[in-house]
Every structure is written in C-alpha cells, then in structure tokens.
Amino acid sequence: MQLPDLFGDYTLRTVALGAAALGATSGALGSYAVLRKQSLLGDAISHAALPGIALAFLLTGSKAPLVLVLGAAVAGWLGTLLVMRIVSATRVKEDSALGIVLSVFFGFGLVLLTFIQKRPDASQAGLDRFLFGQAATLLQRDVVMIAILGGIALGIAALFWKEFKLLSFDPDFAASLGFNVRWLDVLLTSVLVLSIVIGLQTVGVVLMSAMVVAPAAAARQWTDRMGMMVIVAGGIGALAGVSGAVISSSAEHVPTGPTIVLCLTAIVLVSLALAPNRGLVWESVRQARNRRQLHVTAVLRDLHALAVQHGGQEHVHTSAVLEAMHPGARHELDALAERGWARRTGADGWSITPEGRTEMDRRGGGADEEGS
Template structure:
C-alpha cells in the first residue's frame, strides 16, 4: 500500500488518530508526573482500571465504550487516591504502595471478569479488549470519545498550568502561597487517569507505563524549560504513536501497541545518547576534549 492509500484507509486513519491523541495527552501529563517522580503512577492506574470496567458491565449490562470507560476511570481514580493516602498515612514507600494498588486492583478485577464472562448474555464479553490495546479494532466512534477526553484533559491542564508548575518544582513554596498541595495532587492524578483511559484501548495496560514516562524522559534531555519540555514531550509521544501505527500497518502480524512502545524506546534511547546538552555521547566528547593531554 502506498502512503496515500494508508492515509485514506478508514481503519488506519482511526488507529493513527488514536495513537497520536494518546501520544500528545500522555506526553503532556507525563511531563508533570515524571518531574514529580510519579511516572509509574500510569502503570498502577492502568492496572487498577480493570475492576471498574467489569463492574460497569455487571451493573449496567452495557458494553458501550463511554460506560466502560467511566467505570475504568472511577476505579483507577479510587486506586490513585488510595495510593496517595497509603503513602501519606503509613511508612510504606511509594513503590510499595504502587505495587499494592496495581496488583490487588487488577486481580480483584480478574475475579469480576471471571464472573462477568459467566453471564449468559456475555458472549466472552470482550471486556479485556479495553485492557490489552487492540488499536486495530478502533472505530470512528471510539476515536471521537478519545478526542473528547483528550480535549478535556488538555484544557484542564492549561487552566491549572501555573499551579502544576509550582507542584512539580517547589511544592513547599506552593503551599506557602496557599495552593493546597493535596487538592493539586489529586487534580494531577485525575488528569493522568484521563490519559490512561485513552491509552487502555490503544496500547493496553502493561505498556501504558511507557507512554507516560517515555516522551517526558526523552524531552527532558533536550531542554531545561518546562514549556519546551511539554511541547517536545507531546511531539515525541505523537511521533511514536504515528510511526508505530504505520509500521504495524505495513506488515502483517505486528501488533500496534508494542510497536508504538518500541518506536518510543528508540526516541528515548536516542535522546539519552545524543541530546546536545545532556546526552551521554556529547558529554563524553566534551570531557575528552577538556582533559589535558597525558604527558609522555
């Protein structure tokens, strides 16, 4: 298929749009998450969404995307609150809290999924489609839901940009100015949950960690300015999404989600190695040139 054929193909257009939307939103929100040292939140919350998807189906009997995503969002959000609360209230470290929420929520969801699949009206309910990212099954309607979610997340981020910036760099100063760190943390977590909802169907639960961390980690290597970092991160996320989706469409049996993540990994490794100011190789080159000649 030639490039024009690819771009006019209905299925592929949906996949490309979905992947690009995911890349932009997770790139923007990932920047704040990574700067706060909460990049793995995406991993935990993506797993925590499973019980919500199953409960939403069990309660309503509907498999409509907005219904299931609402359930996913509520479960992930509750998981996030529980996580923040465990970290604040106990002496457990953040990574232990992440692991607890991730594994317990996901496995509880698995019990519910087993129950859901047993229901007579559920012909293998297809609920796990929302977890393992089957980008190729995206239809126009899914992409519209994703676009709405993306618009909400980006507008909300823009609205509280200044506050999020304070939260990322100097939470103490922020709270001294009267911004509640608690509420802001919850706000950021809520926005990250929205990014995850977009990602579940495109790359799936396991790879969501990469979508939130990768673009931001790559962008960080090129700049010291937050605004530039956000723009670069969004661009890297979108580029990985589009390139991954195109490669996956160009040959058979290349799953889209993993391909997107591998494209992203190339961008991350490239940035870490070659970025002019912080890259490993430029740094090595500078120290080598600065080192005095060894006397004979």
C-alpha cells in the same frame, strides 16, 4: 506502506488519529509524572482501572467504550486516592503504596474478568482488549471520545498551568503561598487518570505506563524548560502513535499497541544518545575533549617546569624525556605546536615558546588548571 495510504485508507487513518491523540495527551501530561518522580503512577493507575472496567460491564451490561472508560476512570481515581491516603496516614513510602495498590486492584480485576468469562454473554464482552489493547479495532467514535476526553485533560492542565508547575517543582513553596496543595495534587492526579484510561483500549493495561513515561523521558533529554518539555513530549507521543499505526498496518500479524511502544522506545534511545545537552554520545565527546585539554595542559606545564630547571625557556628537550614524564605526550605536543605554545627543534626536540611561557604565567606559573 507508502505515506499516501495514511490519508487514503480509512482504517489506518482512524487508528493513526486515535493513536496520535492518545500519544499527544499522555505524553504531555506524563511530563508532570516524570518531573514529580511518579513514573510508577501510570502503571498503578492503568492496572487499578481494570476492576473498574469489569464492574462497569457487570453493572450496566454495556460494552460501549465510554461506559467502560468511565468505569476505569473511577477505579483508577479511587486507587490513586488510596495511594495518597496510605502515604499520608502510614509510614509506607509512595513507591511501596503504588506497588500494593497496583497488585491488589489488578488481582481483583483479573478475578472479575474470570467471573465474566463464565457468563453466557462472555463472548460479547470484549474486555480482553483493555488488558492487552487492540488499537486496530478503533472506530471513529472511539477516536472522537479520545480526542474529547484528552482535550478536557489538556484544557485543565493549561488552565492550572502555573499551579501544576509550582506543585511539580516545589510543593512546600506552593503551600507557603497559600495554595491548597492537597487539592491541587488530587486535581493533577485526576487529570493523569483521565489521560491514562482513554488509552487502555489502544495499548492496554500492560503497556499504558510506557505511553505516559517514555515521551516525557525522551523530551527531558532535549530541553530544560518545562513548557517546551510538555510540547515536545506531546509531539513525541503523537509521532510514535502514527509511526506505530503505519508500521503495524504494513506488516501482517503485527499488533499496533506494542508497535507504538517499540517506536517510543526507539525515540527514547535516540534521545538518550544524541540529545545535545544530555545525550550520552555528546557527553562522551565532551569528556574526551576535556581529558585531551587536561593532557595538553599537563605537557605544557612539564615543558615550563623543564625550562625553569634549565634556566631558560629555549632549552630543548627530546620527546622521549617528555614521554617519560607524561606517557603519550606526542599528540599533546602537536596540539601545543598548533596553538603556538611549543615548537619543534630538530628531528626530536621540543621547547616552550614565549607565547607558551606567557600562557603559563597567565595560569599562575604552572598551577594545575583542571577547569581550563
């Protein structure tokens, strides 16, 4: 599908805008969960929201997205408070508490969904879209709801930027400054709950955690500054949302929610591989360069040691001798010659130059300088 269709096709434009708003919100706020090592929190909240959706329908009989989202928010918020209570009142670790709450709430939600399916109006419920997501069914009112609630969540995060930043990195120091850490923790968690429940209709309970964790994990590879990380994570989430919407609309029978998550996965893989400071590719290049530098230093040290043993720096040694001392020395000898620290004499002879001798004296008479 061509790019102009993104602006000319009403359905695609609606889905893309909703996915972009969701991606920007969940990506930016997911940075807090990643930095606080609470990546499982998104999974727990999204699963804990399921019984809230079912109860909201049972109590009101309405399938209006706002009503169902509010039910999801209440259930997710209660589930998160329960996790915090379990951690503070027992010896159960946070990851175990998250797993317990996730499974219990999700199981309860499935029981309620089974009960709803047996009702005469089950076909009108449409609750299954919150389980697996149906981004293609987004309407303009849904996009407006996502934008408003997401804007509220981002606004709260901006208002308490310094407090949330301090809480993410050093809660003990925040407490020593007089901040109510527990209240801030509840507020930050509530903001995360809001950013998660607004996306359940788009990508579903099962995949929503990826929308929270993946953009932040990718952004973390590109920067060490939290402010920039939040911005980049929001941009990555929005880009994945639009890309997933466009790709799914250009092919038949391709669901939008999973496609968005796959786009996020691709961005994460590229970030892990190519990010300048943390990317695996550049890390491999740096390690190879460091190993080469160590090998060059070792061969120069061997040349220096042989010159000292033979009473003069101009003494010529064959490359075979140097290879016996240091296997694979031919490449290092060429590198030393380029730097002017060694010279080739004859067909297969090598000797250290005055510049090479000066370099070894600078390094401490041939000491092993691994950090050079």
